[in-house]
Amino acid sequence: MALTRDFKETVAARVQGDPAFAQALLDEAVTLFFNGEPDTAKLILRDLVNATVGFESLAKDIHKPAKSLHRMLSKAGNPTMSNISAIFAAIKRALHVEIRTSVVMA
Amino acid sequence: MSDQVRELLHPDGKSHFADWFATLDAMAAAKVRVATIRMEQGAICPMWSGSAVLVNTRLTGVRVIESIWQRTG
Numbered sequence: 001m002a003l004t005r006d007f008k009e010t011v012a013a014r015v016q017g018d019p020a021f022a023q024a025l026l027d028e029a030v031t032l033f034f035n036g037e038p039d040t041a042k043l044i045l046r047d048l049v050n051a052t053v054g055f056e057s058l059a060k061d062i063h064k065p066a067k068s069l070h071r072m073l074s075k076a077g078n079p080t081m082s083n084i085s086a087i088f089a090a091i092k093r094a095l096h097v098e099i100r101t102s103v104v105m106a
Numbered sequence: 107m108s109d110q111v112r113e114l115l116h117p118d119g120k121s122h123f124a125d126w127f128a129t130l131d132a133m134a135a136a137k138v139r140v141a142t143i144r145m146e147q148g149a150i151c152p153m154w155s156g157s158a159v160l161v162n163t164r165l166t167g168v169r170v171i172e173s174i175w176q177r178t179g
Contacts, residue, residue, distance in 0.1 A: 003114070003115060004112035004113060004114055004115060005112060005113045005115055005121060005124075006110065006112055006113075007110075007111045007112060007113055007123070007142055010113065010121070010123075010124045010127060011139055014127075014128075014135065018132060020131075020132035021132040021135050021136060023132070024132045024133045024135070024136035025136045025139060027136070028136050028137070028139075028140050032140070039147065040140060040143050040144060040147070043143045043146075044139070044140065044143065047139065075147070
């Protein structure tokens with residue numbers, strides 16, 4: 001019997017069953033991206049892609065090889081601005097949400 | 107290879123960490139997920155109660171460390 005389970009599985013199940021959680025995760029990814037934590041943001045986006053559209057479907061959607069997308073959203077990945085923008089857009093569509101940002105005084 | 111956060115499964119097959127995670131509201135659960143990702147990248151963030159397993163996959167085989175994180179604040 002397995003001793004452990006990857007927490008990613010629990011996260012994916014909750015993304016699929018709880019739209020508010022999916023939305024909150026995307027919100028975190030956007031905030032992290034704009035606040036100096038792009039590496040953490042990428043890994044949140046990876047969670048969301050895995051639990052929603054999947055890498056194969058995303059690859060077709062944005063005309064990039066799935067292998068490249070996996071690499072982009074890995075710890076060492078370095079997606080271009082265009083690719084990151086396209087990934088956010090695909091996740092937004094999958095979750096049926098809009099992203100609105102505002103700049104506030106620190 | 108970086109560390110992974112894995113849930114400890116008890117003999118009855120249950121994950122107490124997953125059970126606790128399910129009780130959190132959406133925003134808190136998202137914060138926990140962010141914290142686990144930060145942990146996997148090397149940060150130590152004892153922010154919540156519950157039990158999780160930090161697995162160091164760089165070692166030979168898999169080393170399982172059960173950690174009980176205490177709520178801060």
